[in-house]
Amino acid sequence: MWDRFIRACRREPVDCTPLWFMRQAGRYMSEYRSLRERYSLLEICKTPELAVEVTLQPLKAYSVDAAILFADLLLPLEPMGAPFDFQAGEGPVVHSPIRTAADVDRLRLIEPEQDLEYVLKAIRWLRQELDGKTPLIGFAGAPFTLASYLVEGGKSSHYLTTKRLMYSEPKVWNALAAKLAEVVRRFLRAQIEAGAEAVQLFDSWAGALSPEDYVTFVEPHVAHVLQDVMQLGVPVLHFGTGTQSLLELQKRAGGTVIGVDWRTPIEEARRRLGTEVALQGNLDPILLFAPRELLAARVKDLLARAGKQGYIFNLGHGILPQTDPDQVRFLCDWVHEQSA
């Protein structure tokens, strides 16, 4: 059923539970590692031919029900005027962190059709490859998550500089987050117009915030993105980790599907969020390292608790590079078999 994923996002009946994985194309696959011997991560992202090839790799290997464009959350930052690169063992490094009103003023509101043309080209190409077989998910990072990289200059454990900016200079923070929100809104719109049949907003690090800070400093910017993008009629997936206390607020900010990580039992998320949204999640990615018997039992139990309506199976966060591809293959087949 080619539209199993889309139907589940819309809470329509499905023959079995659809699934896909965050980072389903990535270092755990030898096909991907071979390509990375020749090209950097950013070269792959910026070369539509390579991005298309990598996006398709997991579709050839596993029975996933959606493709997700191979790209990086940070791609919009470069044309905004905040170049970055990936340093081995360090993750992304933003060369000149954004911390003042003047820094924020200098950031450009990009035009995705020009500034991120390579992404849209890959999407159009993928739609030709996939059309009528597998739906394609586009994505972008949410304002807080993107801002945290911009302000900290890279990944962070405490988000000290980002939160200090929020607290100390709320005008500067709001100008930054509003600019990011507008860029992300345009970018997700452009991806949908180019052919993405669903989009996911990654607010990966929102779980570092108290509910009060989320409401005060983050929710309006997320809502700016999602309330607009939801008008285009495609499923909009709203994802975060460590968001046990934020789920209702995330639902209010927007999204037709809410992502839930393994810390929140799926039936609790269902109870709290009601039946207006679909749910996506929520296996701990480390359960892919468990013996098959335990993995199978946990997945069977999760499927029973999640129910079949309005539910997309996924991990609570991305597949780890050390994951055994055979376990991924088993997991795909098992989810389909057990939910059929």
Added chain:
Amino acid sequence: MWDRFIRACRREPVDCTPLWFMRQAGRYMSEYRSLRERYSLLEICKTPELAVEVTLQPLKAYSVDAAILFADLLLPLEPMGAPFDFQAGEGPVVHSPIRTAADVDRLRLIEPEQDLEYVLKAIRWLRQELDGKTPLIGFAGAPFTLASYLVEGGKSSHYLTTKRLMYSEPKVWNALAAKLAEVVRRFLRAQIEAGAEAVQLFDSWAGALSPEDYVTFVEPHVAHVLQDVMQLGVPVLHFGTGTQSLLELQKRAGGTVIGVDWRTPIEEARRRLGTEVALQGNLDPILLFAPRELLAARVKDLLARAGKQGYIFNLGHGILPQTDPDQVRFLCDWVHEQSA
């Protein structure tokens, strides 16, 4: 009121809300940094005279309502047979990680009176210094948190190796966690017998676990520690971060006070945990970097939501090294003033 902290732990009436801070003695204080120029962290921990001096530093500077012994969570690992040190920028490094049944077999069940005598000596000394003025809190790391350092060999972002051990070799995991639990039980008992007037169990990283994994692999070991230590009649504080989905389970495992981080609204914790336990928390440590007006408003609101009975003010995690001591001083006075 010298026993304000103890009374709040027992849900008895207090004149105003007591407070203390995790890492209240530490790098944010110039007095501590001066000492660290001459001594390493472990030298301070292992020299009772220095540990006493550092423990007393915040009591001289601020109106905190409890002293917490200056020590490190990992101290018991060395006499157990798993030596470690602190490497600059890396945090703790365990020289030979514990990953097999044979590794676990080799770990010793320590006798705190011999093996951690320096800690108990510092506690006895502190009780003489503090008696009748400020109560002294002892502490230890919880089995999962300690095991994560032992198994990973240091700090971790995904706890891959630790969780894999749980899933793949539950007998080895349970043997390891049981050994740690017994060591921690003995160590907390010994601290109380040496004079600690309350103890805190730090399950700092338990929030990485799904509720199901917590129940299956962790809760019995925490209960082994806490159900025994609670019999000694002193307040037992049970702390973690990112535990929004675990609070009821942590309460069931034990503790007369449950620690709550900033991700869970304090009134929600109260509603979920009822009135049998006291609560401790839950200001985001980064709010100490906010302008004083915002800090004051947030604290005032928190105090109103927390209520005065059975509540100890604290941060949701340790004070960060970059914190301004003047803000800490203001915070102490403000909490007392606003709750009087």
